Amino acid sequence: MKYSQIDQSLFILNRQNYTNRLKNNSLAIFNASDEFPRSGDQNFLFKQNPDLFYLSGIDQEQTILLLFPDCPNPLYKEVLFLRQTNDHIKVWEGYKYTKEQAKSASGILNIFWLEDFDNILHSIIHYAEHIYLNTNENDRYAHTVAYRDIRFIDQMRSRYPLHHYERSAPIMRELRAIKSDVEIELTKKACAITRDAFVRVLKFTKPGVKEYEIEAEIIHEFIRQGGTGHAYTPIIASGHNANILHYNDNNQVCKDGDVILFDFGAEYANYNADMSRSIPVSGTFTQRQKDVYNAVLHVMKEATKLIVTDTVWNTYHEQVGEIMTEQLVNLGLLSIADVKNQNPLFPAYKKYFMHGTSHHLGIDVHDFAGRYTKFAPGNILTVEPGIYIPEEGLGIRLENNILITSSGNIDLMADIPVEADEIEEIMNGSKG
Structure with a gap:
């Protein structure tokens, strides 16, 4: 791991919050993510199941977490199963958790090797009435691959058909949306790394550079500062x-007179930043580019004011749509008649701003949360309006990450340059 070990108190508290929501006499099991083949003899870089990480802090493949708070045998109330290392693994793969290291990271006292899982589970499962299993219930996920959780559900139902099976996802959806102080600090770290990468890019960009050269500057800064890498594939x-x-x-050359739209963020300790910026290749916006830019910036600032406790998701997006509509009319992209005659199910502004304004942010970039749940303190959301004008070869998107508190909201990216004049000043100052 490139990041410093997270205080185990985070994961202890997360497990307490989770088990407090279980029915009486319930057993819950969480599996690590699959290891996906990349080629004939290589796997893709392993990415931990976010729910397992949230509850254990263990960032290793083939891990299983078992929680059984009412277990008659105290030894098995909270158990972590790990892949056991050996001399071959040490030589070819290197670091794996020892039992003591796993205890230190997770706060779980009872650690066993993976080979003991079936026997231990079978010895206690008949004393449980409910079995909580996990699947990916993120609204943005479309299930097409039979991943580990799905296969495990089939195995459990086959072996133990008469238990009452329950879903962990509704509990995790409720818990993960509210970020603790530790999670907020990890997100701030990811934002700080992203800021430094963006400033680096401002000083690097000029006509003739290739998009992938800019991407290389970004990942250099991420890795240099201990980030895991990109939170998502950068744009x-x-x-x-x-x-x-x-x-x-x-893979294209950045041309004088064009604007570059960036959408990237650092991942740090499995927590993510998500930033969008738009900058002039030459270091100076044309008047038209600046007008569109400032319109997007206005929408972002006004939308940010709406990210407060008890905001309702659909109402929020409708309000942002009204703000955007006004700006598009001012830019001459929409007419009053367009707005008057618009289809309420597909408002006129959607021609130039076709995506949502916000999403939750956390261990997943599009984090697990309820789209029908009112915003609450501890939520971290993006604000990312954009205006896209294909006929002008121009697209502008701006995006910051906003933390809701009981007394308002905090822009976690407030120190990242976003004003058009500030961006021009940094870009041109680096050329003097």
């Missing part, structure tokens, strides 16, 4: 590419 979209919302080829 370095110059000119017309900015109108492709998920553009990530990042």
